[in-house]
Amino acid sequence: MKSILTAIAAATTLANAAFAAGDEMNPVMTELKDGIYQFHMAHYSSLVAITNQGVLVVDTNHEFRAEAMRAEIAKLTDQPVEVVYSHDHFDHSRGGQIFKDEGAEFIAQEGCVELMSRDQENRVVVPDVTYADEHRIELGDKIIDLKYFGSSGGQCQSVIQMPEDKVLMGVDWHLPRFLVSNARLNTHDYVGALNTLRRVSSELDYDTVISGHLEHSAPELLPEELAFVEALYAAVWEGLQNGKTVEELKETVKLPEFDQWLFYKENLPAHVERMAYAIWHGH
Numbered sequence: 351m352k353s354i355l356t357a358i359a360a361a362t363t364l365a366n367a368a369f370a371a372g373d374e375m376n377p378v379m380t381e382l383k384d385g386i387y388q389f390h391m392a393h394y395s396s397l398v399a400i401t402n403q404g405v406l407v408v409d410t411n412h413e414f415r416a417e418a419m420r421a422e423i424a425k426l427t428d429q430p431v432e433v434v435y436s437h438d439h440f441d442h443s444r445g446g447q448i449f450k451d452e453g454a455e456f457i458a459q460e461g462c463v464e465l466m467s468r469d470q471e472n473r474v475v476v477p478d479v480t481y482a483d484e485h486r487i488e489l490g491d492k493i494i495d496l497k498y499f500g501s502s503g504g505q506c507q508s509v510i511q512m513p514e515d516k517v518l519m520g521v522d523w524h525l526p527r528f529l530v531s532n533a534r535l536n537t538h539d540y541v542g543a544l545n546t547l548r549r550v551s552s553e554l555d556y557d558t559v560i561s562g563h564l565e566h567s568a569p570e571l572l573p574e575e576l577a578f579v580e581a582l583y584a585a586v587w588e589g590l591q592n593g594k595t596v597e598e599l600k601e602t603v604k605l606p607e608f609d610q611w612l613f614y615k616e617n618l619p620a621h622v623e624r625m626a627y628a629i630w631h632g633h
């Protein structure tokens with residue numbers, strides 16, 4: 351067990367120490383910049399921007415987590431809260447009712463309305479403010495920009511950036527040094543994620559990064575993650591052009607420069623498969 355934990359820690363020094371430590375059920379509110387916080391709990395992160403005109407929260411990620419986040423915000427301010435959704439997936443978008451009951455507005459890319467209405471458990475507050483390509487929120491002294499760069503982690507994905515504070519939040523398309531399992535990957539638009547990573551890298555300015563799942567991220571992890579997705583794309587594309595089947599590619603594609611990433615060995619074939627079908631189907 352110790353050697354496993356040592357290996358995990360070595361692979362994810364920056365990215366994910368808390369994952370190995372097993373203290374994920376503690377709610378952790380971290381001030382990243384003046385008035386800008388990351389709320390992290392249960393392998394999910396939310397951005398919390400606190401101003402003298404109100405509070406903006408990105409993602410609620412389940413009822414128990416929203417409740418814990420509400421309690422942490424109440425320790426800092428009594429300003430009213432509004433909610434932004436990073437994307438449609440229910441594990442991120444469920445749990446907002448506690449804020450709805452206080453009168454919160456819910457903001458998302460326009461494609462989210464229909465997708466979020468599909469929740470059979472009816473636990474997603476459907477957004478009441480939507481946008482198509484870009485949306486700027488000015489709240490007190492803070493600016494929060496939402497940008498739709500196409501689908502990636504979800505179909506109605508917003509890239510969240512605070513341009514003046516140079517804060518970037520990436521949810522599901524930004525999960526560096528970590529290969530998620532097939533169950534988490536099967537609706538991931540890998541070609542879209544590549545496009546998003548390329549555009550974020552070339553168009554946006556940031557010195558502070560929040561990952562929707564990891565407790566710690568950093569700007570220098572973005573180029574590394576882009577390099578991984580570029581390499582995966584190139585290998586799968588080449589194989590498909592040479593007539594290889596997806597099953598053959600799952601067995602033969604290796605990306606040894608990334609073999610220290612968490613769950614590389616276990617989950618690389620699933621990533622090869624998802625990339626192949628994203629190329630095949632267009633998403």
Ligand SMILES: [Zn+2]
Pocket residue numbers: 439441442521522562563
């Ligand atoms: Zn996710």
